[in-house]
Amino acid sequence: MSKILFLSDPSQADVSPILGMANEMVTKGEQVTFFSSDEFKEPIEQIGADFKAYNRELNFFRAGRTLNEEKPKSGLISALLEPMKFIDDILVQLRGLKFDYAVFSPSYPYANIITQLLDIPKTEQIAYH
Incomplete structure (x- = not known):
C-alpha cells in the first residue's frame, strides 16, 4: 500500500479532477492524505481520504482582508509574499508522516x-482541462 499526498488549490476547478484521482487510489487500497480548505472536507472524507486543512489564518488561496488593509489581498499574492508561513503550517501538520x-x-x-x-x-504533477 502506497501513501500518497495530494496537494490542491482549494477551488472546485482544482479539487474535482484531483479528488477523482484520489478516490481511485483509495479504492485500490492506497492511503491518501489530501490537503485543501474546510469547504472540501466532507467530499474528501467521503472517499476515505485523510483530510488536512490549510490553517484559516494562513489560507493564502482565499482572498481576504488583513488587519492593516482596506482592500482584500489576493490569495496568490499573499502566498508569494509570505510563502514560509504557509509551507511551515503544512510541514507541521505532516510532521512524522512519510x-x-x-x-x-x-x-x-x-x-x-x-x-x-x-x-x-x-x-x-497532473495536468487537466
Missing part, C-alpha cells in the same frame, strides 16, 4: 518545495 509520492496540479505554488522538504522521492 509519503511514497505526491500528486498536485501544475498551478500549486509550493509543491516542489514541500515535497523536497518532506523527502518525497517521487512526485506526480
Whole structure:
C-alpha cells in the first residue's frame, strides 16, 4: 500500500479532477492524505481520504482582508509574499508522516518545495482541462 499526498488549490476547478484521482487510489487500497480548505472536507472524507486543512489564518488561496488593509489581498499574492508561513503550517501538520509520492496540479505554488522538504522521492504533477 502506497501513501500518497495530494496537494490542491482549494477551488472546485482544482479539487474535482484531483479528488477523482484520489478516490481511485483509495479504492485500490492506497492511503491518501489530501490537503485543501474546510469547504472540501466532507467530499474528501467521503472517499476515505485523510483530510488536512490549510490553517484559516494562513489560507493564502482565499482572498481576504488583513488587519492593516482596506482592500482584500489576493490569495496568490499573499502566498508569494509570505510563502514560509504557509509551507511551515503544512510541514507541521505532516510532521512524522512519510509519503511514497505526491500528486498536485501544475498551478500549486509550493509543491516542489514541500515535497523536497518532506523527502518525497517521487512526485506526480497532473495536468487537466
